[in-house]
Amino acid sequence: MTAAPARLRLVRPDDAHLHLRDGVAMASVLPATARVFARAIVMPNLKPGVTTVAAATAYRDRIRAALPDGADFTPMMTLYLTDTTSSDEIARAKASGFIAACKYYPAGATTNSAQGVTAIDRAFAALAAMEREGLVLCVHGEVTDPDVDVFDRERVFVERHLARVVAAFPALKIVFEHATTREAVQFVEGAGPNVAATITPQHLLYSRNAMLAGFVRPHLFCLPILKREAHRLALVAAATSGSPKFFLGTDSAPHARGAKEAACGCAGCYSAPAALPLYAQAFEDDGALDRLEAFASLHAAAFYGWPRNTGTVTLVRDDWTVPASLAFGDGDAIVPLAGGESLRWRVEAP
Numbered sequence: 001m002t003a004a005p006a007r008l009r010l011v012r013p014d015d016a017h018l019h020l021r022d023g024v025a026m027a028s029v030l031p032a033t034a035r036v037f038a039r040a041i042v043m044p045n046l047k048p049g050v051t052t053v054a055a056a057t058a059y060r061d062r063i064r065a066a067l068p069d070g071a072d073f074t075p076m077m078t079l080y081l082t083d084t085t086s087s088d089e090i091a092r093a094k095a096s097g098f099i100a101a102c103k104y105y106p107a108g109a110t111t112n113s114a115q116g117v118t119a120i121d122r123a124f125a126a127l128a129a130m131e132r133e134g135l136v137l138c139v140h141g142e143v144t145d146p147d148v149d150v151f152d153r154e155r156v157f158v159e160r161h162l163a164r165v166v167a168a169f170p171a172l173k174i175v176f177e178h179a180t181t182r183e184a185v186q187f188v189e190g191a192g193p194n195v196a197a198t199i200t201p202q203h204l205l206y207s208r209n210a211m212l213a214g215f216v217r218p219h220l221f222c223l224p225i226l227k228r229e230a231h232r233l234a235l236v237a238a239a240t241s242g243s244p245k246f247f248l249g250t251d252s253a254p255h256a257r258g259a260k261e262a263a264c265g266c267a268g269c270y271s272a273p274a275a276l277p278l279y280a281q282a283f284e285d286d287g288a289l290d291r292l293e294a295f296a297s298l299h300a301a302a303f304y305g306w307p308r309n310t311g312t313v314t315l316v317r318d319d320w321t322v323p324a325s326l327a328f329g330d331g332d333a334i335v336p337l338a339g340g341e342s343l344r345w346r347v348e349a350p
């Protein structure tokens with residue numbers, strides 16, 4: 001067996017699914033992403049949601065103003081779909097040149113999704129306009145029916161809705177966001193090249209046992225919720241397969257420590273500070289480090305039709321400990337994913 005390489009140089013990666021929040025919270029989390037990633041698909045679930053081109057333009061301006069000096073980072077914006085998103089708004093979004101996608105949240109599925117679509121058919125006029133205009137649809141693929149078990153919500157969404165949407169809009173580019181199940185992976189694999197999926201570091205590294213066995217670990221609670229080990233293995237196989245249908249999307253979703261360690265704790269893992277090392281660990285564990293660059297740096301760009309990034313980042317095989325806690329917003333603290341744990345790869349300072 002050959003020894004693992006001490007250094008691994010990659011084309012700068014893109015994060016195809018990122019929550020930056022806003023205001024002082026955004027200022028605390030943006031540098032961690034901008035240091036490593038060249039571009040990110042920025043999620044629109046602010047409060048209120050980014051439902052218009054005007055709101056996306058203003059949000060993009062705030063992100064760019066909050067970037068550290070010298071940062072080389074391009075936010076790719078998204079519109080938050082509602083029951084009333086018009087075809088005109090979709091045409092304006094495409095014309096903006098910086099709105100890459102629209103995000104479908106089933107109303108009530110996750111953090112700040114109350115304004116989301118109440119039944120997917122209500123978004124069909126907008127989806128038809130997106131198909132015409134060539135805007136990507138990013139899907140939070142979970143049903144919200146109270147009678148569907150939380151661990152089954154993604155599988156049931158794939159069965160009930162995804163196939164129908166793909167059939168109704170055969171030319172629509174769809175990213176099934178944060179895939180967590182074997183069923184989602186199989187659906188994406190079986191669909192045409194216009195259907196892809198993002199995979200998070202937590203779903204590659206942890207099954208639900210890590211969150212729930214013995215003690216509850218609220219910092220591993222995200223939506224869609226971690227699944228059983230067989231699903232994790234299906235996600236690892238998809239991510240490391242080399243298929244261009246699967247790419248990096250951290251779903252880094254920061255919440256203050258107090259909002260996570262609570263009787264009614266928020267969903268979301270703040271993965272940005274260690275995201276690329278966490279992916280590297282998952283790929284290395286599967287003997288697939290040579291596939292990391294395509295997953296992290298090439299597939300999303302190819303799917304979205306972006307130029308390949310010109311810079312590089314270097315991962316160094318050097319143990320380090322993820323900070324147990326970081327400053328967040330106005331005097332709060334935040335616990336990053338794998339906080340306090342030792343990782344094998346770190347990103348070399350640029």
Ligand code: NCD
Nearest residue numbers: 019110111222223253267268
């Ligand atoms: C995300 C958030 O906090 O905005 N939370 C999460 O658990 N993933 C929303 C989302 O992507 O579902």
Ligand code: ZN
Nearest residue numbers: 019043251253
């Ligand atoms: Zn998300």
